[in-house]
């Protein structure tokens with residue numbers, strides 16, 4: 220049926236940018252039966268440098284039936300824009316704190332890239348002052364509105380924001396360590412890319428485990444366990460390890476004050492989300508590196524390979540054999556990672572007083 224100009228004008232006048240579905244004219248003129256079978260994903264910080272491309276990639280994922288975009292700015296525009304892509308996921312936007320609980324209600328997966336990025340000269344830990352409070356507030360919302368959701372944290376410093384999230388969930392009595400992840404996929408994506416460049420192969424077929432955490436020396440690529448196995452000279456190992464550990468800084472400096480990695484991060488997060496959703500759906504044998512609560516080392520959080528399942532983490536793999544270079548790297552990262560974890564835990568306990 221062709222819709223006449225008068226009706227089009229009425230539709231335009233009634234379209235609500237945040238939730239078009241709530242306007243009576245939208246209901247009158249559409250035959251949508253609601254979301255298809257699939258997962259409800261909430262993205263917090265959806266209008267930022269990572270949030271926008273990640274929103275688009277999630278909207279393209281057939282495993283996502285409902286996509287909730289939450290931010291403190293710009294969600295009406297981003298939601299309207301993304302919602303016009305002809306894929307099945309239903310997109311709804313939520314603006315600022317009063318809409319946080321609605322954004323999270325019933326979510327299966329919550330992805331958090333909210334917070335400020337680095338500028339040249341800053342460490343990720345320099346972001347703690349602002350991002351710690353943002354992550355705390357958002358995870359308090361998770362505890363209240365979707366305590367069974369899988370939570371994937373991108374906001375830096377990941378080494379501290381994940382322990383913050385764990386403490387918030389513990390305080391609320393809903394902590395499930397199998398469902399809380401710090402997203403370190405970008406380290407793996409970078410490692411695969413740089414190794415493929417050095418050995419001259421397609422990065423698609425390369426898989427480099429990256430252990431530890433997500434900042435400087437705490438990022439520990441395990442080149443002795445690369446799949447398929449390659450041998451590297453000592454110079455290559457040094458070059459690759461330094462480049463992988465400083466990949467984030469390389470982007471921050473190239474962007475010269477306008478932010479940090481956004482496009483590669485959105486790609487990495489979409490990849491990780493796809494693995495989580497496939498596992499939640501029941502697919503077996505899905506393995507990713509992620510920063511999780513762990514007993515693999517004496518540290519309470521550590522990134523290693525984890526097998527994903529219907530309930531989040533099914534298995535955390537041990538470190539496996541490390542060479543002397545990697546053992547030294549492991550020894551070196553522990554003090555910094557321990558301090559970052561304690562800083563996160565302390566933040567929640569101090570804030571409670």
Ligand SMILES: NC(=O)c1ccc[n+]([C@@H]2O[C@H](COP(=O)([O-])OP(=O)(O)OC[C@H]3O[C@@H](n4cnc5c(N)ncnc54)[C@H](O)[C@@H]3O)[C@@H](O)[C@H]2O)c1
Pocket residue numbers: 263264265266267268269270289290291292332333334335336337346350353357372373374375376377402403404405406433478479480481484
């Ligand atoms: N884990 C990783 O590998 C990785 C990679 C890249 C960036 N990051 C981190 O991701 C974060 C975001 O980076 P970006 O480039 O997208 O930054 P950005 O500034 O472009 O976007 C951040 C977004 O968060 C929103 N925001 C701020 N406070 C919020 C709140 N209380 N609730 C909801 N949304 C809020 C902002 O409005 C903005 O839209 C940074 O902390 C960055 O360091 C992590």
Ligand SMILES: O=C(O)C[C@H](O)C(=O)O
Pocket residue numbers: 336337343375405433466467468470471479480
């Ligand atoms: O480097 C940053 O500050 C952002 C992110 O952690 C990255 O690794 O790109």
